[in-house]
Amino acid sequence: MIQRIQTIYLLLAAALMATFLFCPIAQFDTPDGLYSFTSQGVSTVMAEPATDGSEATIAQTSVFTATWGVLALGAVITVLSLVAIFLYKNRPNQARVCMINAFFMVTFYIIIFLSGYTFQNDLAATHTSWSAYLVMPFVALVLDILAYRAINKDEQLVRSMDRIR
Template structure:
């Protein structure tokens, strides 16, 4: 299980998506107010006590679901076809992450007016996870091809 390279890829996806849950994705600046956008919501930055302005719990739940599905996929190493299907579903969820992120940024920019958006490193983590997911799918498929070729020899 752990000696396969796709397990390392899937574990890296889990780590990156958990980091995405807690790190800020972007900084939004509208006039003299600055807001931090992370997976749990958009909150103010300039005050001593950050105030949640716009909750984005669906983005938090989607990110957590991606991490959980990747973790579960690691332990399904005997069911390679199911692993591939879960990885493809996870890739669709990662694309949905960016769609939901764009929707929230669009909603907030519509409410606040002219907004300056500064991306942070955590915004690239789902894209890196998407690449790792593709690599995991390729290696799981290679394992399945190897097992099928060995079945023909018997």
């Protein structure tokens, strides 16, 4: 049965993680300029002044350093959430995939913050502003844990029906 609540939880977790892969993670203010940290890499950000008196536009230019680890782990988390949805016929494996995914999400946070502090030190940033989008993987983690609990609840219900009364 694919119409269970854990399907919605896992689908929302996958959508949040897929969206997070395209959102900025942090911004570093350095003496050289402004750098943006995304899952694709660290790139310079330049403000182009407007000639007609309107607001300046902000454009990202060259990628300074690629962050393949963040991008790859975020993609793996997204795919595992989607794979877990289609393991509904084998609830123990579905629960196992959810726990593996939760481990990857915690690892994802560790990698993001270690990378951020490494880039901050390498760029000699005077100020680092972390994005509010960092909440998205945490919400995905909570949804993954809720899906795990719902899967176990379904498994206990099925096992209780198998007992002799």
